[in-house]
Amino acid sequence: MKKESGKTGKVLVLVSGGIDSAVLVSELSGQYESVIPFYIRNGFTWEKVELHWLRRYLKKIASKAIAPLKVIDLPLRDVYPSHWSLTGKKIPSFDSEDAAVYLPGRNIILLAKAAVYAALQGVEFIASGILKGNPFPDSTPLFFRTLETALSEGLHSPLTVITPYAQLSKREVLERGRTLPLSLTFSCISPKGLAHCGKCNKCAERMRAFQAAGLSDPTKYRSVSRLKGKSHV
DSSP: OOOOTTOEEEEEEEOOSSHHHHHHHHHHTTTEEEEEEEEEEOOOTTHHHHHHHHHHHHHHTOOTTBOOOEEEEOOOTTTSTTOHHHHOOSOOBTTOOGGGGOOTTHHHHHHHHHHHHHHHHTOOEEEOOOOTTOOSGGGSHHHHHHHHHHHHHHHTSOOEEEOTTTTOOHHHHHHHTTTSOGGGOOOOSSOBTTBBOSSBHHHHHHHHHHHHHTOOOOOOBSSOOOOOSOOOO
């Protein structure tokens, strides 16, 4: 296939239903010949709703450069069966710290499976929408570079993990994607039907981001809690 002027080859983008990866897919579609939205289903309680909104969002921003959504299964129930992400019990609350939503080994799991798929499909680039200030050990520049080297060596295939938003806050990503259909993105870890609950840690993060960006929040929350303290996004 003949390359468009100024465009790189293929990139696999790790997607959820959230704002960061949604904006990333759109932006990279202007930089790469082919953008492959790649969703890994781990068995988390919110995934059915998340996928519903992700599919709607991708349909809305459809373009020649954006490939069909690829959904891959990698169940984690046998790894941490009692974790809140799988049981739906004791979901991190609205006022909880960022660390409360840590999913052990999340990026290791995502990148390992994505890398195998990418290598088999001849895709060199894997993109993650990780943000500045992410507190988790599998989200540091050292982690990404080290794993990139290990995966490339182990698969005998050149792989490059890119993190275009690593120096951006969620507010800044929101501002970059302000013209996109962000009402079709989904961030909640305790959905009520197809709606955001308005009471969990991730709903609070979403509300703060829109507030910090000075943008009207188009999200439909089942209930709305009052934000406390200064925004850190």
